[in-house]
Amino acid sequence: MAYNDTTRTMYQQTLQGLKDAGLFKQERYIHSPQAADIEVEFPTGSALKKVINMCANNYLGLSSHPDVVKAAHEGLDTRGYGMSSVRFICGTQDIHRELEHRVSDFLGTEDTILFPSCMDANAGVFEAILTKDDVMISDRLVHASLIDGIRLCSAMQDTYKHADMAHLESKLEMHQDRRHRLVITDGVFSMDGDTAPLDKMVELGEKYNAMILVDESHASGFMGKTGRGTHEKYGVLGKIDVITTTFGKALGGATGGCVSGRKELVEMCRQKARPYLFSNTIAPVVVTGILRVFDILTASTERRDKLERNAAYWRKGLTEAGFVLKEGDTPIVPVMLFNAKLAQDFSRALYDDGVYAVGFFFPVVPQGQARIRTQLSAGHEIHHLDKALDAFVKAGKKFNILGKTKQEIIEIYGN
Amino acid sequence: MDELKDVILKYVNAEYVEEGGDPVGFDTPLISGGIVDSFSMVSLKRFIENKYKISIPDDQATPEAFDSVDKIVVLVRRFTKT
Numbered sequence: 001m002a003y004n005d006t007t008r009t010m011y012q013q014t015l016q017g018l019k020d021a022g023l024f025k026q027e028r029y030i031h032s033p034q035a036a037d038i039e040v041e042f043p044t045g046s047a048l049k050k051v052i053n054m055c056a057n058n059y060l061g062l063s064s065h066p067d068v069v070k071a072a073h074e075g076l077d078t079r080g081y082g083m084s085s086v087r088f089i090c091g092t093q094d095i096h097r098e099l100e101h102r103v104s105d106f107l108g109t110e111d112t113i114l115f116p117s118c119m120d121a122n123a124g125v126f127e128a129i130l131t132k133d134d135v136m137i138s139d140r141l142v143h144a145s146l147i148d149g150i151r152l153c154s155a156m157q158d159t160y161k162h163a164d165m166a167h168l169e170s171k172l173e174m175h176q177d178r179r180h181r182l183v184i185t186d187g188v189f190s191m192d193g194d195t196a197p198l199d200k201m202v203e204l205g206e207k208y209n210a211m212i213l214v215d216e217s218h219a220s221g222f223m224g225k226t227g228r229g230t231h232e233k234y235g236v237l238g239k240i241d242v243i244t245t246t247f248g249k250a251l252g253g254a255t256g257g258c259v260s261g262r263k264e265l266v267e268m269c270r271q272k273a274r275p276y277l278f279s280n281t282i283a284p285v286v287v288t289g290i291l292r293v294f295d296i297l298t299a300s301t302e303r304r305d306k307l308e309r310n311a312a313y314w315r316k317g318l319t320e321a322g323f324v325l326k327e328g329d330t331p332i333v334p335v336m337l338f339n340a341k342l343a344q345d346f347s348r349a350l351y352d353d354g355v356y357a358v359g360f361f362f363p364v365v366p367q368g369q370a371r372i373r374t375q376l377s378a379g380h381e382i383h384h385l386d387k388a389l390d391a392f393v394k395a396g397k398k399f400n401i402l403g404k405t406k407q408e409i410i411e412i413y414g415n
Numbered sequence: 416m417d418e419l420k421d422v423i424l425k426y427v428n429a430e431y432v433e434e435g436g437d438p439v440g441f442d443t444p445l446i447s448g449g450i451v452d453s454f455s456m457v458s459l460k461r462f463i464e465n466k467y468k469i470s471i472p473d474d475q476a477t478p479e480a481f482d483s484v485d486k487i488v489v490l491v492r493r494f495t496k497t
Contacts, residue, residue, distance in 0.1 A: 138454065140455075147454075150454065156457055157453075157454040157457055158454065158455065158457050158458045158461075159452075159454050159455045159458070161433065171458065174458065174461055174462075174465075175461075
């Protein structure tokens with residue numbers, strides 16, 4: 001038997017090492033739909049606790065919206081539960097293609113192809129559209145799913161310092177001898193909550209003949225005046241060659257992702273992207289839910305407007321209380337703690353006071369950059385935010401970090 | 416010879432060390448120390464090849480060979496025609 005006692009002991013020691021280093025992650029069981037208020041069982045076996053959720057990607061509050069749920073029910077009734085197929089064999093319904101058209105209209109692109117997730121979209125897109133004669137130049141803080149997709153591609157790989165346009169330009173100059181150049185970035189960076197300067201990147205792309213790919217998973221639905229995304233915010237609608245995004249965050253919160261952009265690049269994905277060719281199609285129940293999400297978003301901007309107000313209110317409150325925050329204007333607001341154990345203890349203190357927000361630490365964020373990543377939702381009301389602020393301030397006082405600088409916090413807790 | 420080491424050290428610090436970060440030295444582990452990841456190694460290889468007009472075969476452009484400025488200098492000298 002391969003998995004003998006010696007092997008088992010080795011893995012147990014590795015896992016114990018994670019616990020000793022304060023890097024062990026634990027799941028908490030939620031017994032209610034996703035919303036601003038949720039009921040949580042933590043620790044396992046304990047009584048359910050009602051808490052305010054400050055860490056969901058439920059940016060527009062649509063994860064449990066009754067209209068979306070109703071549309072999903074209609075999908076079950078009219079199109080069944082599952083397709084038992086990949087797309088190109090017998091897994092494409094009319095509603096899949098309808099959704100692809102809706103996404104193209106919303107994002108301002110030529111065509112779209114659905115994937116089971118944006119993780120799959122990012123895993124498949126690069127190898128589908130590039131060869132070993134090309135080069136990928138990615139921001140050093142791109143999402144893990146982009147890193148994985150880049151690793152799967154045979155094209156040359158290079159990076160530029162985070163959002164550093166001068167450094168990007170030097171790389172574009174260096175790689176003029178490659179057949180194609182593809183610059184890769186997040187639109188909104190998921191751990192820091194800052195944005196990529198897409199206007200400047202498009203200028204560089206035009207100057208150095210480079211395509212641009214943007215992962216808009218933390219942007220689609222609410223960035224920009226009408227929620228089209230980071231490209232709308234920076235005034236470059238129609239100028240991004242490839243957009244990948246997810247339906248698992250603002251756009252309903254269920255599952256699914258896509259590649260959207262120049263029609264030939266999308267068609268290359270349809271012909272060659274491995275997750276598209278080898279993974280099951282999105283279930284009809286999810287497709288009809290997402291279609292209703294787009295109905296809601298195109299009818300009014302009230303949800304993304306409310307999200308923007310909530311984010312500003314929250315950031316102001318935390319800043320005035322004396323927390324160290326990452327700067328930005330998105331609904332991702334990282335409260336910096338720098339020490340992994342502090343982040344976990346702080347999260348537990350918040351939970352005891354009825355606020356659910358999780359500590360992020362290595363390897364999810366760089367070593368020494370532990371934080372509580374808070375995320376706002378249009379489902380939050382002011383009373384949620386006020387109660388959450390009170391809990392943060394109370395925990396901040398308990399751990400003696402209010403009004404302290406980064407250096408002072410590290411001197412107390414280490415990093 | 417010192418100029419070669421200095422040029423490479425200067426490039427590594429400009430390329431990989433973030434503002435406010437500790438500068439690397441000649442023997443600082445770059446790849447094994449997590450300062451240079453496998454993606455970023457390519458620009459280092461291209462810089463060296465372009466600067467010194469050499470071509471380093473892919474099977475010799477290993478993380479071990481690029482793991483410090485000192486080791487990179489050894490690699491450059493091996494492929495530099497004198």
